[in-house]
Every structure is written in structure tokens, then in C-alpha cells.
Amino acid sequence: MVEIISKRDGLRREDVQVKKLIEQNRATIVRLADQISGGGYSASKKPRQQPKAEGLIIHVGGSTAPAVEAKPSIQVTMNGRVISKDQNTGRQLHHIGDIRSRGGEQIFVLATKQNGFFAPVDEIIATELAKLDGARLTSTYSEDQLAADIGAKLGIN
Secondary structure: OOOOOOOOOOOOHHHHHHHHHHHHOHHHHHHHHHHHHOOHHHHHHOOOOOOOOOOOOOOOOOOOOOOOOOOEEEEEOOOOEEEEEEOOOOOEEEEEEEEEEEOOEEEEEEOOOOOOOOOOOOHHHHHHHHHHOOOEEOOOOOHHHHHHHHHHHHOOO
């Protein structure tokens, strides 16, 4: 057998009893609230007088700042991400790849689907940087040199 329980109209018996109890003790509740808040409760309930404008008030709605052309640069972040960022705003434009540790060596991994990235770089960028994919960072070839090489291949720096 299946019982169908539907929500009935109106308040539950318990809700009616609680509302009645609160309304009967409203004066005591307000007095306690004022005592705890130092009179702030009653003061917050009083209607406030709205400020009135005097004289001529002109409000010019501001628009967004004019779009400045992005000035990209290549950067290797502290956590090993290789990104292009806008020098004007500091915002990241593209994620190019990561520097990962493999077998005790630091290797640049290009952000492609073959390397397991969910958001790969564009095909144009991937073909330009294909030769740098797997490049090893050593004491003679640093992160700064990698960033410069990526920038040169993409025509950024």
C-alpha cells in the first residue's frame, strides 16, 4: 500500500503555537534585545529621514576604461607555468606550458593534447613551439632564456 503525503495548506500546528508565543512575549523580547544591544535594536527599527538633495546634482555614469591594446610578454611563474601575460594589466593571456621535473631534470612541456593538457594552445602556437617541447633547463639554459626563446618564436619580445 502506498501512502501519499502532500503538503497541506496553511501553517503547521507547531508553527502557529510558536508565533503566538513570540507575539505574546514581544515586549519582553524587545526589552532584552535593547538591553543586549545598548538600545541599538529599537534605534534600528525607527524610520530614518532620507537625505534631501540641495541644488543641482549632476551624476555622470562612468563607463569602462578604454580598452588598451595588450602588450604581451612571456613569463615563467614561480610554480613552473609558462604563460603569456599582458604587461599593461598583468592578466594572463595564454597558458603555453609547464616546466616539469622528470628524472631529476627540469623539462619544458608544451600545453598540447598529446602532453595531456585539457586546454591546449592553438595549433599555430603549437607548430611554432614544437621544437622547444621537451627542452631541458640546465645551468646554461635557464627559465629566462626559455622565455626569451618562446617570445622570439612567437614574435612577442
